[in-house]
Amino acid sequence: MATVINRGNGHWELRVYIGQDKDGNKIRKSKRIVAKSKRAAMKELDKFRLQLQAKELQAEEVAAPVHKDMAITFDTFVGIWDKRHNIHLAMTTREHNRALLRNRILPFFHDKPIENINVEDIRAFIYELHQSEIHHNSRQKQRFLSETMIHKNFALLTLMTGMRKGEVSALRWSDIDWDEKKICIQRSVKYVSSRCTEVSNPKTDKSIRTVYISDFLSQLLEQLKRKQIKYLESKGYINEDNYVFLAVRRRHDCLVCRLCFHVGCRLCRFRRRRPVCPQFGPHAL
Numbered sequence: 001m002a003t004v005i006n007r008g009n010g011h012w013e014l015r016v017y018i019g020q021d022k023d024g025n026k027i028r029k030s031k032r033i034v035a036k037s038k039r040a041a042m043k044e045l046d047k048f049r050l051q052l053q054a055k056e057l058q059a060e061e062v063a064a065p066v067h068k069d070m071a072i073t074f075d076t077f078v079g080i081w082d083k084r085h086n087i088h089l090a091m092t093t094r095e096h097n098r099a100l101l102r103n104r105i106l107p108f109f110h111d112k113p114i115e116n117i118n119v120e121d122i123r124a125f126i127y128e129l130h131q132s133e134i135h136h137n138s139r140q141k142q143r144f145l146s147e148t149m150i151h152k153n154f155a156l157l158t159l160m161t162g163m164r165k166g167e168v169s170a171l172r173w174s175d176i177d178w179d180e181k182k183i184c185i186q187r188s189v190k191y192v193s194s195r196c197t198e199v200s201n202p203k204t205d206k207s208i209r210t211v212y213i214s215d216f217l218s219q220l221l222e223q224l225k226r227k228q229i230k231y232l233e234s235k236g237y238i239n240e241d242n243y244v245f246l247a248v249r250r251r252h253d254c255l256v257c258r259l260c261f262h263v264g265c266r267l268c269r270f271r272r273r274r275p276v277c278p279q280f281g282p283h284a285l
Helices: 038-063 074-084 091-109 119-161 165-169 215-235 262-273
Strands: 002-008 011-020 026-034 182-185 188-193 196-200 209-212 246-249 254-257
Touching: 002 038, 011 038, 026 038, 074 091, 091 119, 119 165, 119 215, 165 188
Parallel strands: none
Antiparallel strands: 002 011, 011 026, 182 209, 188 196, 246 254
16 A cells, blocks of 8 residues: 655655554555655655565565575566566556466466476467467457448448437337338437446437338348348347347346447548548438
């Protein structure tokens, strides 16, 4: 635990608590500095804390020195490296290094003595890493193709009908008249927070309307419906609300309507790149 106390007139007190004594009282180290702002004082606090940690490590090394003839395993060496070097780096760099070690390197080398790691071990590690990357990229590619198809249909439906994004998100298959090639708009999704959405009536009474779709758009939606049915059958899901654009809420393992509000953001970027374009939104079409 560490705190910064403003003593007035640009003077600050840095306090770092490093533990407890035999009686259970907190051991505190403090230092007085001069700084122009609290942000500058916080930077000095980080430096002060690192200095105290370095002194503590030196004391530990004196009490229990590491002998050269001791067989140190890779994970033990990583612990020493983290305390002596990694801890002095920036927080983001420090945590990035720890994540790489924890997820990629330690599972392969963790219990091997440092002196026994040879070229063949490193080659085997690189090969295993390469294989895992190929598998990961193939999964990402499959997922990306599926997401691209959904986003493409969502964007085209928005642009070619003038429907609002919330109206497209709340669209159900029962709202589509395939024979007449028209869509009945009677509900909309309202975004409350990242964990909460609400399906209710559209924005205004006039928003309850019927829009017509082209043969091209009708074929795209029919193709999406066929692929959605196959996907639901393979995963064992049931589309009880009959939504056209679905997403899986992993926390409750259930299907919900998909929110693709980034479509409007892409239109904004499109307009910025082309200043001659008039200011319009999907609904204006």
